[in-house]
Amino acid sequence: LAKTTQPISMDSYEGQEVNITCSHNNIATNDYITWYQQFPSQGPRFIIQGYKTKVTNEVASLFIPADRKSSTLSLPRVSLSDTAVYYCLVGGSGNTPLVFGKGTRLSVIA
Amino acid sequence: DTGVSQNPRHKITKRGQNVTFRCDPISEHNRLYWYRQTLGQGPEFLTYFQNEAQLEKSRLLSDRFSAERPKGSFSTLEIQRTEQGDSAMYLCASSSNPDRGRETQYFGPGTRLLVL
Numbered sequence: 001l002a003k004t005t006q007p008i009s010m011d012s013y014e015g016q017e018v019n020i021t022c023s024h025n026n027i028a029t030n031d032y033i034t035w036y037q038q039f040p041s042q043g044p045r046f047i048i049q050g051y052k053t054k055v056t057n058e059v060a061s062l063f064i065p066a067d068r069k070s071s072t073l074s075l076p077r078v079s080l081s082d083t084a085v086y087y088c089l090v091g092g093s094g095n096t097p098l099v100f101g102k103g104t105r106l107s108v109i110a
Numbered sequence: 111d112t113g114v115s116q117n118p119r120h121k122i123t124k125r126g127q128n129v130t131f132r133c134d135p136i137s138e139h140n141r142l143y144w145y146r147q148t149l150g151q152g153p154e155f156l157t158y159f160q161n162e163a164q165l166e167k168s169r170l171l172s173d174r175f176s177a178e179r180p181k182g183s184f185s186t187l188e189i190q191r192t193e194q195g196d197s198a199m200y201l202c203a204s205s206s207n208p209d210r211g212r213e214t215q216y217f218g219p220g221t222r223l224l225v226l
Contacts, residue, residue, distance in 0.1 A: 032212040043114070043201050043217025044153065051212075087152055097166060098215070100145075100152030 004088045009105040018075045020104050022088030025069050033064060033071045036087045038103070044087060048073070075106075083108045112136060114218035116202050122224045123192055130188045131221045135204030142185050143215060144177055145201040146170065153201050159185060192225045199223075 005023040012018045024033065032051050036044035048055055050062040061074040075082060085103040115134045123129050135142050140161050145153035156175070158166040161182035179185040189196055199220040207213035
């Protein structure tokens with residue numbers, strides 16, 4: 001199973017851009033990289049997914065270098081409501097289940 | 111709201127009792143997952159259904175745990191002879207993408223279990 005490593009926690013002020021980097025050195029060729037967001041007492045919510053280069057949606061951007069051994073989730077101009085735990089996941093191909101790590105706890109400060 | 115629903119949202123039980131949780135996935139989703147999450151940890155995979163077939167079970171799923179998905183629609187997760195260590199949030203997720211490598215799982219709100 002592909003393992004991911006990401007910072008345990010990050011702090012940011014409102015209005016700043018936040019970048020959370022995830023390492024996944026043993027990512028498989030067919031694996032995609034997916035990020036989820038989780039608020040307290042709620043289930044995780046899909047944010048963004050990518051395979052290579054850059055993906056952008058209305059919520060975030062995902063940057064993936066050519067070797068795909070890491071990825072960076074970028075949240076532009078965070079607000080207090082972005083305070084949550086962010087999970088980076090890789091895999092799911094070959095019928096292996098996705099593995100959630102401990103995630104990164106982002107705290108946005110006014 | 112056509113998202114994933116779970117019932118009950120909260121359950122308090124005494125050690126040794128049996129409990130059953132229900133998950134109603136998004137209607138057109140053929141895959142259904144159960145996870146368990148404890149405080150400060152990410153969700154841990156328990157089991158997975160493709161339609162009505164249970165295809166994978168984690169080693170975390172002891173003999174006291176059983177899951178069903180009759181007719182490939184809703185699913186139930188039963189825990190027999192509950193133990194205090196079973197206290198956790200139980201999450202259900204569903205998806206439909208045929209390529210598991212790039213599927214998006216949609217999670218329900220979870221059922222929080224407290225075993226006294």
